[in-house]
Amino acid sequence: MIHAKQLVKSFKGVRRVDEVSLTIEKGQIFGLLGPNAAGKTTVIRMLCGIMDTDSGEVEINGSSVEKAKHDFGYVAQHFGQYGELSVWENLKFYAEMYGVKDEAHLEALLERYQLGPYKNSAAGALSGGYKRRLALVCALAHDPQVLFLDEPTAGIDPVTRKLLWDDFYALSAEGKTLFVTTHYMEEAARCHQLAFIAEGKMIAEGTPKSIKSALGDVNVFTFKQSYSPKVTEVIQAVAGVQLTNQFGDDLHIVATKEVSKSLLEEKISMVQGIDVELRETEPDLEDVFIALTQGGHS
């Protein structure tokens, strides 16, 4: 279990993390979602005790971070293992830091993450995906109950990403608590619990489903439309339209209830010169995310 109360951190007089509070139950996968520079890494570093808080409290499994160090593992955003050492030497090193001597357990970890064949390869020579697996394996060496993962899938190919997520679910099913930061929407949707952070402030939290209601009383329309700045411009000019968001060949329009579907259809048809039919749809997490971080939501 992770519990944080009113975390505050300033750099050079600017508040980068502003009174962030969190409670994450055992076995949950918690996603901290936010744009770059929102304060995600600072939050995770404070939770792990790498960085001191200006004020606020952190508890992991009911103890202070210092006392809970055997209870959690951390995978940093950057590759933080020793490139000159082999996969096995890195794993052994981290195991020894926690006083873990059970080599069978370590071997099993390597197998679980398909690192067996690379046991004696220099860690620095691994590909990005395998480096990430090694980092995860090192963080799991002491079988922690809580795992912090700072953008674990950034820059990772889709196959490895899926593999990692399958594994996160498996870890969660084993009763481990996972704290994940990300800015990928499809990943956010996979979390049990979510929190949005922007400019150091928590702006929404809940399940992926409940968070969609954070947009408030709006309609979301979509229709087939390849990117057209002209169409976007016309729609955004309509009073009550909060957001347009292009998804490949689909355009999402988030608008208040007062904006009628027919009005929008009419406007678009005028620009396009053909009849257009809008479909009403569920808001996407990305719609919520962009609306909230742009401050478009009132």
Next chain:
Amino acid sequence: MIMAIVKKELLQLRRDPRLMALIIVMPLLLMVLFAVALKLEPNNVKMAYLDADRSFFSDMIKTGLWSDGYFQMYSVESRNAIIEEIRSGRAKAGLYIGNNFSAQLIENEQPHITLYVDGTMPSLTTAMKYNSSAATDKDVTNDMYFLDEDAPNTVIAENPFVMDTDVLFNPDEKETWFFLPGVIGVLIMQVALILTGITIVREREQHTLEQLFVTPISKFSFIIGKLLPYVVITLIDFYVILGVGWFVFDLPQPSSHLLLFALAFIYVAVMISLGLLISLVSQTQQQAMFVAIFIIVPSILLSGFIFPIEAIPAAVRVVSYLLPFTYFVEIIRGLLIKQTLLVDLLYAYGALLGFVVVFVSASVMKFKQHL
């Protein structure tokens, strides 16, 4: 296209203001410092003397030496004390005038006086010998010729007295004896500063430090664990280099192997802890290297390793005494060449220990506020 690269490099340099300061300010500072400080010709070289004669004539010799401004003289109690003053480093030269000097002078018996010079620094030895000629100058000796009315056939020597020169500690004035002990210190300083100077900053640059801080290891254990291998490696290095000095270049054995080991250990500790401090205050490996080099260069030039400390103006000498290497040079020459007693080296050992305390405390303080 080349210009694009040039421009990019310059831009990158400009974004590292600390490095820019190191590149521009440090050389300027050192240039001025060295220009002011470095002279081969010292003034006020300390000379311990015993004038047992205490006569008008012996005073003339002292005045002759004194008035030149090269030697600064002070009196000691015995002939032995002169040598001990030089051994301890309090004096670089000595003068002994026996009690029957004037009696022999009047009898035209050409008395001998003894000039002692420290031979550990051959260039200084030569300079001291040269400057001591003021004692036998015509101005001094003019009034020292005595014609005996009763014995008109007495041969009057060209020089009324003879000054013998006794070169102490390094009688053959071997340059290697002078340089090698200091060279050992320079090499150890390089190895230790560069090995440890980058050690922490490298972990930070490669993001391994962040990953380590999550583990249960305490910062203190982390530092000890990081430094221990380098202490051992550098100590081994010390004895390897010294061994070459002994077996290949005929360096003398120390007065005490225990004291020599103590010196090696403390000096290595000073350099390793200084390296650690550099590593903690530097943001990049590049900065750390520059800082290390800017400590090594003045150490070589201002410590008395090459140029006599006596030649450095008092204001700049403060810098000399802020450099650990100065004390190392003092001790190792004392142990290997001059057989100096521990009592006379205690302050230098104490100074080195003081550096360890300061560097370690500063590092601990710096490390606490890290990340």
